[in-house]
Structures are given as C-alpha cells and as structure tokens.
Amino acid sequence: DGGITQSPKYLFRKEGQNVTLSCEQNLNHDAMYWYRQDPGQGLRLIYYSQIVNDFQKGDIAEGYSVSREKKESFPLTVTSAQKNPTAFYLCASSSGAGQPQHFGDGTRLSIL
Amino acid sequence: QKEVEQDPGPLSVPEGAIVSLNCTYSNSAFQYFMWYRQYSRKGPELLMYTYSSGNKEDGRFTAQVDKSSKYISLFIRDSQPSDSATYLCAMSKRGGTSYGKLTFGQGTILTVHP
Numbered sequence: 212d213g214g215i216t217q218s219p220k221y222l223f224r225k226e227g228q229n230v231t232l233s234c235e236q237n238l239n240h241d242a243m244y245w246y247r248q249d250p251g252q253g254l255r256l257i258y259y260s261q262i263v264n265d266f267q268k269g270d271i272a273e274g275y276s277v278s279r280e281k282k283e284s285f286p287l288t289v290t291s292a293q294k295n296p297t298a299f300y301l302c303a304s305s306s307g308a309g310q311p312q313h314f315g316d317g318t319r320l321s322i323l
Numbered sequence: 324q325k326e327v328e329q330d331p332g333p334l335s336v337p338e339g340a341i342v343s344l345n346c347t348y349s350n351s352a353f354q355y356f357m358w359y360r361q362y363s364r365k366g367p368e369l370l371m372y373t374y375s376s377g378n379k380e381d382g383r384f385t386a387q388v389d390k391s392s393k394y395i396s397l398f399i400r401d402s403q404p405s406d407s408a409t410y411l412c413a414m415s416k417r418g419g420t421s422y423g424k425l426t427f428g429q430g431t432i433l434t435v436h437p
Contacts, residue, residue: 242423253427301366308423309355314366
C-alpha cells in the first residue's frame, strides 16, 4: 500500500533539546511538505521540498530545520530555538504543482 | 485579512441532513481547490479536488467552485454520524514560486448526531 509514514506518533521534548520527526513516502512523489497544526489555526507551512537536495522555507520556518537527501525521506528537526513547539506536525507529499497533497497521520509533540 | 476564510463552526446537524460548508478567498491567483476531511488525531484525507468553476460530484459529496465570486462550497447529502470530523478547504496557485503550496482555511468542525 502506498502512503506516507510519520514516526513517532507521540514525542516529548525536554528544554534545550533538539528532536527529529521522521517522514517517509513510497508514492514516488517529488514534492514533500511539513505543516504545523494548532487548534483553531488550520495548517501552517514550515518547509517544503520540490526535489532531492533542495528545500525552501515556508511561512513559519524559524526554529525548524529539514534535509532532503533521499526522494522518499524528509525529516524535520525541531530545534531548541523553537520556543513554542507543542503542536501536531503533519507531513505531506504531492506529484507536482497543482496536484493535491497526501498526508501522513501526524506526530504530536509536547514539552516535558 | 487571511487569504482563505472558513467559518470554524462548530456545526451540529441531525443524521440525514444536507450539510453546506463554505470558504471564501481573496486572491484570484488560486486555481486549484481541494476539500479534506480530518478525523481526530489523524492526518487530513483528500475528499474532493477540482480546478474549474462549476460542480463536481462524488457519491454523497458535491464540490462547487465559483471563481467569479471567489467562493467554494462542499455539500454533504444524507449526512451520517461517520461524517463527524473537521473539514478543511485548501487551494493553490498555478506555477511560479508558489510551487504546489497549499493555503488552508481554519477548518469547520462538523458533528452529525443520530
């Protein structure tokens, strides 16, 4: 079954710690995206990547970093510079501009 | 002003009702329109995708786009308790530096009670 796998489902971060969220897709999509979802605010774009070894900042990139070394993988690191990291993080992929995005089931990040 | 406005509800209807969900947008550059359904603690699931004005039907769901009014709607006929979820509208622009980026509405929380 083709799809997007996000792990872990739940993650806890201590003060001053960096954490990495995993996103893997087997849809052979070129483009991948990371969103943050907060209650009542819809989805906000953090980073996106159109192709391997290339990525662009979204609307709320501060305190986050990404890499795209393989087509299938687009991990997101939440750094200690992100002062309000508690949120639901969603990864998505698409086959190109104008095409719908397909989402994983998210990672819920909380502060310890 | 947000580029995409969606009434967050919540909306509560009895089983069997017709549900109407709406979004308005301000930028005429939006050319592709989507509706997603999101259950609690899950990722959004694509329901409808369209890129032209008019209606598109899929089972109990009808998506309507009016580009002249910058208004999109999703209608759900014969609503079921299993339709209880958050519904998100999303749209994207054609090409350029906005490659594939989606702009989402806030989402409308729908509850269908038996």
